[in-house]
Amino acid sequence: MNVFKSLGKLIWGDASNPELVQISSGQFYVYKPTGSKQRTRECVYIDSMATIRRTSQPFQYVLAINRVFEEGEETLQDDDQELDDEKVFLIDKDIMFKKGVFAGATTFSWKGLSNExxxxEYEFVCDEETTVFTANNFEITMYQCMYERKYQKSHFSAEEEAIEEFQLHSTATNSSPPPAEGSSTAKKAVKKEKTVAVKYEEQEDEHTIDKPSxxxxxxxxxxxxxAVGELNLFDARTNLxxxxxxxxRCQLLRTGTYSYWLVVRGTAGKELLAQPLESRMNAVFSSAHRSFIWNYFDDQNNVFSWLIRFPSEAALSEFQSIFGECMYEALNRESWGKVSSDDQDYLIKTYQSDVEMTESDREGSQDGDQESEVYSDEEDDSYDQDEDNEEYDEDEEDEGEVDGFQQDTAMNSQLAVGYKDRSFVVRGNKIGVFKHNDHDGLDFSTTIKNVSNSKGREINPSRVVLxxxxxxxxxxxxxxxxxxxxxxxEYGKIVEEWQLPGTSxxxxxIGDSKYSHLTDNKTMxxxxxxxxxxxxxxLSGAKIVxxxxxxxAAKGNDFTCITTTDNGSIAxxxxxxxxxxxxxxxxxxxxALPGLxxxxxxxxxxxxxxxxxxxCKAYLLLIDVLNPTNKKLGFDASFPAKEKPQAIKLQLRPEHVASMKQGVSFTTARFNTGVNEEEKAIVTSTGPYVITWNFRRVKNGHYEYQIKQYADSVVADNFKFGQDRSIIVALPHDVTAVAKRNLTSPAEAFKVGKK
Incomplete structure (x- = not known):
């Protein structure tokens, strides 16, 4: 059994994922020389994670150490010094990477290659929660990356001994001296690691993958x-x-007017799978990996994720273009040929934005001896947040229920987050009032009961706004x-009824500007x-100006939602x-921007x-409406016909949807808010999952997201006013506040064996 290859199937199986393997928690140190044979050990990040990533360059990988921010954490540098939130190292044999032990904890150490x-010498000390299997995978993946960089070919074609040339023997710091090269102790250590890996591979073979009907x-x-390609099915138990x-043979078939099916047939022509084109397919294309990934729902509405890998980028590009046209016709019930050339260009760009979801987060240097990456100031850590001096249990959420509100048989339906210190949750004809405490949590305040109009008729409020x-x-x-x-x-009673006739x-x-609710402005x-x-x-009588x-005209206009900017412009x-x-x-x-x-x-x-x-139900559209030519916003001036903006399509990866075991149904996505507060994050939810994107990283082309699962479906969610580190979440029978840093990556949330 080739151990390196068998582990490679587990780690390298998803070619569309830039992250190969990650250790989610540990400490990062640097050893600095202070004199002849003397050196000091300094802590760089007291809490960090280590990730091995692909880059856009073939056969080139990087080791990234990211600082994990904690509220109340003291800075590790002087006030006049800056500390980067990420340190990236090109993976090469010359970094002298090796695994060791420090005070009983697994460590990884390596040397720097860049001029600075x-x-x-750097060291990452794993937290005690890091499993032996995770540590072994991390080490072996490093050697595989070194092999590919040196020989410029896949490690799957290599013999095991060829990859072992990069393996240095383990060391133990402050524990016992490292075993001599070639000693029986060293050989036993290597053999032990291989035994663990082989055992996992054998266990993996014991189960067969669940297949849809x-x-x-x-x-x-x-x-x-x-198009011809290789068919793959996502296995949630191995995350591969x-x-x-x-x-x-992957086929697109027209089965009726504006009706299309995707069909995959085997070499003998047997139908392996078939499904109609619909938005819940959640299709993602990756030109870098020549792959098309989507969701499939069987007759029982179980969700699966398929992947087709094409033989060339050209084959993928042609299939993607036709797929986009067919999907447009299926959803819009009109011919693609009737769409103006300008709108076609806008729509094609939107479909093609999916490609960026699978690109590497960082590009490695082309210099074989050192890193040459330069990052924007905005490409900060996704956990970035303001720090305060409060101390509390960071893992617990602050629930705000009391029996008088919780025991109601009705379910929560609406959430309104105030700018002062209150949030309001609608449940039937009651409104629960919750106070924001000093820990960014919630405390129950009171219940407004029996919401009714002037005639005493009960009202179950909808579309509430402060x-x-x-x-x-x-x-x-x-x-x-x-x-x-x-x-x-203040009184908990309806005091005015506004008649709005003639609107149908x-x-x-909503307020007639984004922050009009902070003022005593009357109009809406x-x-x-x-x-x-x-x-x-x-106004007397009807209240419409x-x-x-x-x-x-009713034809062509079917408004569903509205929002305003700070100066009152309207979308x-x-x-x-x-x-x-x-x-x-x-x-x-x-x-006017056309829809998908x-x-x-x-x-x-x-x-x-x-x-x-x-x-939208299955995806979000993020659009920069600043015209780069005349520096005017789309609210104030039209875009030239050939210069419409490109929408960024944010969506969950199909394999993550398969792990969730249900289709996507997003709640309204929102930016964090606050006067003079920069928008840093986006929050939404689907089913029992709250999901956030780091807005500053998204603007730089990095579309990774973080999630948190609840025991019940999320009804509504929004950031606490004035910051982005706390999210107010309304569940059917609960209200809670969760710290954004407690959301995790999908890889962590859906890892094998997670309970």
């Missing part, structure tokens, strides 16, 4: 496209894509969409399916995924209006 690191495509069809068949410096809440009654209600939160049903009401804006209007509660009511989105930007409520949109065909269920914008994020 030359003469220094086969669906069959309609018998009548017209062929649209076909496992090869199922080679030389398969108003007038958090002293009031405006809400809708889903049974009467022509009336809005203003509640005085109000869908949303709202929309129905085909109308936009301003509301002034000071007459000259600020804009009715649109409104529709049921076909289109987004329109305007700076005056009643004037035509300055910019999926309804937009929520929309948010940065305070300065530069970035818009739109939520």
């Amino acid at each position: 690191d030359r003469g220094l 086969v669906r069959h495509a309609p018998s009548k069809y017209e062929g649209v496209a076909e 894509f496992m090869s199922q068949a080679d030389g398969v 108003h007038e410096q958090d002293t009031a809440m405006v809400m809708m009654d889903p049974r009467d969409l022509d009336t809005a209600y203003k509640m005085d939160l 049903g109000v869908l949303n009401i 804006i709202g929309h129905s399916r085909n109308a936009l209007f301003r509301i002034d509660p000071r 007459g000259d600020e009511f804009k009715q649109y 409104v989105a529709g049921a076909k995924g289109d987004i329109k930007l305007r700076n005056v409520l009643t004037k035509n949109a300055k910019t 065909g999926d309804p937009i269920i929520g929309i948010d914008v940065t305070a300065n209006g530069r970035w818009v994020i739109a939520t």
Whole structure:
């Protein structure tokens, strides 16, 4: 048994994942020479993680040590010094990498090669929770990376002895001297590690991968496209894509007007899988790895993840282009040929943005002797957060329930996070009030009971929004969409009823600027399916301002959500995924961005209006609406026909969806908020998972995300006002606050054996 190869199948199996292996917790040290044969050991990061990553260069890899931030952590450097949050080393034989032991803990040490690191030795000390298997995998993967860099070919073609040339013997620091080269002790140590690896491989062979039941495509069809490739199925128990068949034919078939199926056939023509094209396929393309990954739902709605690896990038590119056109027609129920060339270009760019999800986070240097990477100041650690002096249990969430609110049989439905120190949760015709404590947690305050109108009719509030410096809440009654209600939160009673006739049903009401709720401003804006209007509660009778009511033709306008910038510019989105930007409520949109065909269920914008994020059920669209040519925002001036912005499509990787065992259904994605507070993060949720993206890293092309699982589905979520380190989460029967740093990578959340 070739141990290095067998482990390689486990670690290197998912070629679309830039991260090969990671040790999630440890301490990072540097040894500095102080004199003849003397040196000092200094702690660089008291809490860090070590990751081996692919780069964009073939057969080249890096070792990245990232600092993990903790609230209340004291800085490790003088006030006038800066400490990078990540240290990256090119993986090469000359770094003299080796495994050892320090005070009973597993360690990895290596030498620096760059000019600034030359003469220094670094050490990563694993936390006690690091398993022997994880440490062994980390070590062996380093040797495999060294092999590929030296010989410029895959390590799978190498004999075991060829990879062992990079293996230095283990050392023990402050424990026992390292065994002499070639000694029986050293040989036993190597043999022991190999035995562990072989045992894991044998256990892996004991189970067969779960396969979905086969669906069959309609018998009548017209062929649209076909490509040949290797078929792989994701196995959640090993967290790997496992090869199922080679030389398969991946086909796109037209089965009716605007109806398409994806079919994969074996070499003998047997149908291996078939499914209609739909947005919940969650398709991802990677040109770097020539792969197409998607989700498959069987008749029982179980979710699986398939991968096709194509023989060339050109074959993938051609298939991806046709797939995008077929998906557009399937979702929009209209011909791709009817789309203007300008909109086609915008849509093609959006589909192709998926490619970036599989690129390496960092590019290694092309210099064989040293690293030459330069990072932007914005490419900071995804755990970056303000530090404070409070101390509390970082692993526990602060739940804010008391019996009087928790025992209600109704379920939570709405969440409104205040800018002062309160959050409000709607449950049936009650509103729970929760106070934000000094630990970024929640304490139950009171319950507003029996929400009802002036006639005493019970109201189950929907579409709630805070108003007038958090002293009031405006809400809708889903049974009467022509009336809005203003509640005085100090008295806990509805004090005003606003009549809104002629709208054909109000869908949303929001402040007329992003932070208008921080003021005593009275006016608001709202929309129905085909109308936009301003509301002034000071008017007698109907509260809609007459000259600020804009009715649109029903055909082509089906508004679903709305948001505003800090200066009052407006973004409104529709049921076909289109987004329109305007700076005056009643004037035509300055910019109209076409949709992919999926309804937009929520929309948010940065305070300065530069970035818009739109939520569809299975993905998010992040759009930079600053025109680089004239430096004007899309709210204020139209984009030239050939210069429409490229939307970034943020979505969960299909294999992670398979691990979740359910389809994606996002809640409205939001930026963190706060006056003069830079937007740093994005939060949303699907099912029982809260998910965040580091916004600053996303802007630099790094689309990794972090998640946290709950025991029940998440109803609503949002950042605490004024910062991004705490997230308020409403579950059906609970309300909680979670620190953003307690979210983990999907690899950690879905690792093999996780309970």
